[in-house]
Amino acid sequence: MLATAVQDRNFADMIDLAARLGGGHVTLQHPEYLDRPTFSRTLLDTEKLSALALQDKEVKRAVTRIVGQTMLSTAADSCGAFFMAVDPNQEDISTLSLLEGLDKGRLFASSRDPGIIIGAGLAKKLDAGPGDKIVYTMTDKNGDIVSGLSRLSGIVRTGATSFDSIICLLPIDIIRESLGYMAKEAIQVALFIEDQRKSDEVALRLGSTLGAGTAALSWRETQPELAGFIAMKVGGAIFIEVLIAILVAAGIFNTLFVSVMERLREFGIMIAIGFSPARLFGLIMMESFWLGLVGLAAGAAITAGPYYYLVATGIDVSKMIGQDGAVVAGIAVSPVISVGIYTEHALFIAIAVFIATMLSGLYPAWRAGRVVPVETITVV
Amino acid sequence: MNPDESKALVELKDVVKIYQQGNVEVHALRGLTFKVLTGEFSAICGPSGSGKTTALNMIGALDSPTSGSVVVEGRNLASLSRKTLSRIRRDRIGFVFQAYNLIPVLTAYENAEIVMSLQGKSQEERHARVMGLLDEVGLKEMAHRRPYELSGGQQQRVAIARAIASGPAVVLADEPTANVDSDTADKLLALMEKLNQDRGVTFIFSTHDPKVMARAKRIIRLVDGRIVDDKSWEAV
Numbered sequence: 001m002l003a004t005a006v007q008d009r010n011f012a013d014m015i016d017l018a019a020r021l022g023g024g025h026v027t028l029q030h031p032e033y034l035d036r037p038t039f040s041r042t043l044l045d046t047e048k049l050s051a052l053a054l055q056d057k058e059v060k061r062a063v064t065r066i067v068g069q070t071m072l073s074t075a076a077d078s079c080g081a082f083f084m085a086v087d088p089n090q091e092d093i094s095t096l097s098l099l100e101g102l103d104k105g106r107l108f109a110s111s112r113d114p115g116i117i118i119g120a121g122l123a124k125k126l127d128a129g130p131g132d133k134i135v136y137t138m139t140d141k142n143g144d145i146v147s148g149l150s151r152l153s154g155i156v157r158t159g160a161t162s163f164d165s166i167i168c169l170l171p172i173d174i175i176r177e178s179l180g181y182m183a184k185e186a187i188q189v190a191l192f193i194e195d196q197r198k199s200d201e202v203a204l205r206l207g208s209t210l211g212a213g214t215a216a217l218s219w220r221e222t223q224p225e226l227a228g229f230i231a232m233k234v235g236g237a238i239f240i241e242v243l244i245a246i247l248v249a250a251g252i253f254n255t256l257f258v259s260v261m262e263r264l265r266e267f268g269i270m271i272a273i274g275f276s277p278a279r280l281f282g283l284i285m286m287e288s289f290w291l292g293l294v295g296l297a298a299g300a301a302i303t304a305g306p307y308y309y310l311v312a313t314g315i316d317v318s319k320m321i322g323q324d325g326a327v328v329a330g331i332a333v334s335p336v337i338s339v340g341i342y343t344e345h346a347l348f349i350a351i352a353v354f355i356a357t358m359l360s361g362l363y364p365a366w367r368a369g370r371v372v373p374v375e376t377i378t379v380v
Numbered sequence: 381m382n383p384d385e386s387k388a389l390v391e392l393k394d395v396v397k398i399y400q401q402g403n404v405e406v407h408a409l410r411g412l413t414f415k416v417l418t419g420e421f422s423a424i425c426g427p428s429g430s431g432k433t434t435a436l437n438m439i440g441a442l443d444s445p446t447s448g449s450v451v452v453e454g455r456n457l458a459s460l461s462r463k464t465l466s467r468i469r470r471d472r473i474g475f476v477f478q479a480y481n482l483i484p485v486l487t488a489y490e491n492a493e494i495v496m497s498l499q500g501k502s503q504e505e506r507h508a509r510v511m512g513l514l515d516e517v518g519l520k521e522m523a524h525r526r527p528y529e530l531s532g533g534q535q536q537r538v539a540i541a542r543a544i545a546s547g548p549a550v551v552l553a554d555e556p557t558a559n560v561d562s563d564t565a566d567k568l569l570a571l572m573e574k575l576n577q578d579r580g581v582t583f584i585f586s587t588h589d590p591k592v593m594a595r596a597k598r599i600i601r602l603v604d605g606r607i608v609d610d611k612s613w614e615a616v
Contacts, residue, residue, distance in 0.1 A: 265481075266484070269477075269482075269483060271469075272440070272481075273469065273475060273494065273542065274469045274471070274495050274499075275470075276462070276463055276466035276467075277462060278463070279466075279498070374437050374442050374443045377481060
């Protein structure tokens with residue numbers, strides 16, 4: 001249960017963080033952009049698409065972005081970067097986690113503010129500080145080289161060093177002009193939903209609603225590395241959980257079996273005075289039932305306190321893995337281990353344990369019903 | 381109570397029981413044949429290993445013969461299903477064991493009541509009958525004590541109350557006085573005698589206690605699994 005709770009919480013956090021670093025839980029983009037990402041594969045009316053997407057009951061936020069590659073240059077150096085052009089009026093930390101790591105400076109005042117926010121690694125490479133001039137160069141919609149001048153308005157530190165070495169934020173309207181886009185044109189609309197587990201169904205639903213000109217992709221499709229990592233971890237966890245379930249079932253079986261074997265004489269007496277084998281079988285199954293039920297209730301009562309502590313506070317392992325946490329599939333994972341189990345997972349585990357208890361009782365119950373009184377009722 | 385000769389409650393015909401102990405065959409019963417009539421107060425006696433307990437186990441449907449037949453109330457036990465045998469043990473046979481064999485987690489009242497619960501009797505009926513029986517065996521005040529809180533004689537009285545609570549046709553008592561002192565044994569025998577006379581319950585004992593034999597109306601003597609003497613109640 002604890003392992004599942006840790007896994008549920010951590011994977012949910014990773015997925016949410018990845019969504020806020022990238023294209024949301026569901027991304028609307030040109031159908032060919034995923035395979036061949038160029039500035040010419042755009043969505044022309046992102047405002048309309050956002051409005052349509054927000055009609056879906058699961059979609060809570062929709063933000064328009066332009067993403068792509070650029071070359072950044074300062075007086076000191078030049079290097080390649082991945083940029084995300086955003087509208088500061090649409091974004092906050094619930095859609096753009098980079099803002100949480102804004103170490104120095106501020107977000108753009110408007111979508112026409114000629115600022116740039118870059119990762120700490122990038123700032124170091126470019127030897128740039130707040131207020132410094134940075135030139136960005138990219139190919140526009142038609143394949144022509146375009147450049148623009150901006151001033152460094154902020155530096156972000158996400159904890160993922162590789163990410164901090166390539167990321168930069170730019171104001172969307174200025175980039176639209178640079179790339180030759182129309183007013184509502186952009187590369188993607190990032191959609192955010194309450195429960196990331198519904199990403200696939202939302203993507204499927206929007207895919208059919210929005211028509212062939214727009215692709216709706218869940219985070220699994222836009223971030224296959226993360227999806228693969230989680231799938232692998234979940235697969236391993238299921239294997240471990242099955243092993244644990246077998247051990248638990250063996251423990252319960254042992255308890256019930258020993259309990260029956262210690263009471264063979266009692267069962268012999270019961271058969272002698274008129275209990276039928278079926279009734280004895282039922283009696284032990286009823287014991288299994290109560291063992292399962294009381295065990296679950298006791299387990300819930302005993303673990304409730306520690307569980308809520310882990311939900312609210314968690315365990316800080318930064319001394320072991322560093323203050324910035326670990327980086328998994330490009331995502332910085334918090335150094336505080338927290339838990340948060342999904343209700344259906346908790347129910348599944350509870351039901352599985354209960355069923356394991358009942359199954360473990362089958363053989364002892366059968367054995368109790370097969371007791372031969374003349375062999376077990378001995379003179380004491 | 382005088383037995384009714386027209387009703388053979390229990391009938392054993394050529395009953396042979398052979399136990400296999402490793403490679404050795406142990407002949408516990410060697411062609412046992414006798415009848416017990418309704419209302420009898422009989423004792424099966426003999427030295428240890430003579431087959432007394434095995435004979436009672438056969439009559440009580442706790443064990444089955446290697447050959448021969450055991451007929452209780454006209455039904456050959458060998459032809460009955462496990463379920464029917466359970467029902468016969470529940471409704472028609474009461475057991476009193478040498479080691480009392482009460483269920484340790486239940487009180488005296490619950491031990492006496494349990495068979496009636498299996499019979500599906502109502503709470504009121506069970507309560508009235510069990511309290512009446514505990515009163516009869518002198519344990520009404522100890523109804524809520526558990527077996528470990530009772531003396532051996534008291535436990536055996538609870539066992540007798542349990543045996544007759546279901547209204548059985550026959551009570552099989554395996555060495556019922558073996559684990560109690562002489563005075564208690566007398567009291568137990570008097571109690572069983574009274575139940576036989578007042579309620580018409582048939583009793584079959586296994587014993588090698590001369591006191592029990594002295595009070596029995598019929599004595600079937602076994603040696604090495606054979607009847608060597610059977611003094612019927614008329615002869616006594």
